[in-house]
Amino acid sequence: MSNMLLLICALAGIVSCQKPLWKEPLAHINNAELQNYLLKVHQRCPNITRVYELNQRSVKGWPLIVLEITKHPGKHEELKPEFKYIGNMHGNEVLGRVLLTALAGYLCDEYLSGNPDIQKLINITRIHILPSMNPDGWDIATESGGKDWLSGRENANGVDLNRDFPDLNAVAYKAEKQKQRTNHFFSADVIDHKLQPETKAVIQWILNNPFVLSANLHGGALVANYPYDEARGPNKLHDYTATPDDDTFRFLAGVYSGAHKTMAAGKSVSCGGDDFTHQGGITNGAAWYSVAGGMQDFNYLSSNDFEITLELGCDKYPSAEKLLEEWNNNKQALIDFIWESHIGVKGIVKDALSGQPIQGATIKVFNVTGNRRIDHDITSVPGGEYWRLLTPGEYRITVVKNGYIPKTENIVVSNPPHQEAVCLDFSLMPNFDDQSDMLFDSMSSDPDALEILNLLDFLRSREKLPN
DSSP: OOHHHHHHHHHHTSGGGSOOGGGTTSSOOOHHHHHHHHHHHHHHSTTTEEEEEOSSOOTTOOOOEEEEESSSTTSOOTTOOEEEEEEOSSTTOOHHHHHHHHHHHHHHHHHHHTOHHHHHHHHHOEEEEESOSOHHHHHHHHHTTSOOSSTTSSOTTSOOGGGOSOOOHHHHHHHHHHTOOOSOOOOGGGOOSOOOHHHHHHHHHHHHSOEEEEEEEEOSEEEEEESOOSOSSTTOSSOOOOOTTHHHHHHHHHHHHHHSSSTTSSSOOOBTTBOOGGGTTEEEHHHHOOOSSOHHHHHHHHSSOEEEEEEEESOSSOOGGGHHHHHHHHHHHHHHHHHGGGOSEEEEEEETTTOOBOTTOEEEEEETTTTEEEEEEEEOOTTSEEEEOOOSEEEEEEEEOTTBOOEEEEEEEOOOTTOOOEEOOEEEOBOTTOOOOOOHHHHTTOHHHHHHHHHHHHHHHHHHSOO
8 A cells, every 4th residue: 555545544544445354254264264354353343342252162172253243342231132143053054154254344344434324233232243153064064175965064073053952842832732931941951962062152152141133044045944943743844833923033034035135036046946935035944844952943942032044045155256146145134134133122120119120020912913912921131121022013011020010011013124122111019918939839930030940950961961
């Protein structure tokens, strides 16, 4: 760069003269290069990013590196929703890894360049990006030439990570029949096998953070897939299995497919006989094929998080020459989907007398517009916050907590684009007549105590199961 150009860049604030970060990873960079790239993004945008690793590494010792991007990174901020993207769960499905790496650079570039839409998104959302959940599988796939349909799919222990999560669906389906609680089913009792280190790391990540929305990026088809992934019938391989939030999940999947340049386009795209363009580029997971032990359903049934799975194309390991085209196909969809963490309603639950936040309150929803209860509750997190993703309509929100008088409010949700969710706070009056003992049985139905029990069970399970 000439001295004159350097002077111009200095006067202009430098940013416009720097090479765009997002273009660099549009190649198949190795695991060490991926780590270095995320550190480079942090160096370019130190005030809005943080690089950290999950608390367990891959079988071969690669750290599972996450880039956090938000205003004031490194801490949760009140009522700011948390969002995550995970790529490369199957090591030979590499496009998601490339796109998420590029997205990290793009968000940094656009924030610095003054893009008001990106600046607002980053300022009001805490975004976590894990480009590769299975770095060992990526190595295996790449060393074999990247053309084998299965080589590198599994981790270094030969385990499919998207079949390795505790199967909470069976627990949930049983609870449905018995009309028991409808959320937060994770406990040590459901762990029936030795979990892989990558799976353990992500489970603890899910349980330790108040994620609201997320997506898991795959390859081999072109579709936005939504829960449930596992069919209710034990012998049904292709059976539409709706969650209580089916309307919301269909909407979320449609946001991605609609913004993608080819996923929901009129032109047919068939991957091995699977063509979803005629149905808007979306599918219920179990209607496609039933999957037990998947990450998508685990998120929904163990936490407050709503997750979908994005199948990004027929070619699991596209050539480097195709990566820019794929980036252009997905860029707007990746950004639009993050914005959906702001739909519905959010608020803080507090003690009406002390003003202190209430953790573990149950948030129940009745769809007034549709005249039906949404039989899946969420719970307030530390700080008393809650986020409830909902499509437009009128809803009746009821908050319940042991020792308090329940409270109900009606609210209209409209979800204007690129705006924060409507806020609805609750102040609960203590119920001094409630003398119920917090014994184990009562704890199992109380969300606050349930979280404690689940955490204790999980820690004990780690001690019992060999590493």
